[in-house]
Amino acid sequence: MALLRLPPELLQHTALLLCADQPLATPWPVRTLLLVARPLRAALDTNAFWAALYDQRFDSRAIQRRCFNPNAGDRADQLRLYYRLLKAIRIALARNDRPVLRVPGEDGEEDCSTEALLFSAYLMMLENDGKNYAQLAAAGLPLFLDRFLRDRLTDGQETNQGWPLDNGINGTALMLSWMFTTRGTHLFRCSMSLTLCRETSRGNSPATRRIHLPLAAFCSVHTTGTPLEFRKT
DSSP, rough: OOOGOOOOHHHHHHHHHHHHHHTSOOOHHHHHHHHTTTHHHHHSHHHHHHHHHHHSOOHHHHHHHOOOOOOOHHHHHHHHHHHHHHHHHHHHHHTTTTEEEEEEEEEEEEOHHHHHHHHHHHHHHHTTTSHHHHHHHTTTHHHHHHHHHHHHHHHHTGGGGOOOOOSSHHHHHHHHHHOOOHHHHHHHHHHHHHHHHHHTTTOOOHHHHHHHHHHOGGGOOSSOTTTOOOOOO
């Protein structure tokens, strides 16, 4: 096979070009090439190649500006973690249930909670220069956040005087929702809120009533400047 006669550097460059055609999709060309032949797998399954693929698809400049220069092994590990995160979000949206993030553990891979998944996405956005945002958006994180805020933000509010609980998972979800809010999505949510309020006034949406009632009745104690907190008198 003529392909196997190429130097490893050219093989890696060719694989990166194949992946560059669809930067927001799972890098299936690489997975296919890894299964072709052992010499091809040996040329591609290296920290240097995975680091180059990470640089193609995710942001690392923010880390370099603030902390340190991650080496090839660091970026290769981060690539695997990010793709587990994106896969967990896609599976959750397809099944319409809570996501499960599989992370390395002492006995192989283990499941991770929704709170840890949201926190991982939050850290990913702290390192964002554009690519991380695009990857999370393509995986469906904004839709997952919308479902979470509608279905789970009010969990336990009966023990907190009708307000959402002041905890890590709610705060992280709200901060991520704010990070993904644009003018277009803001106007859309405003129009949807007006529609839901009309449904609530007719008594057609008890679940929506639980979300909107504290904000409508006691709007003066709701803070919009600090999304990680819920203040009440």
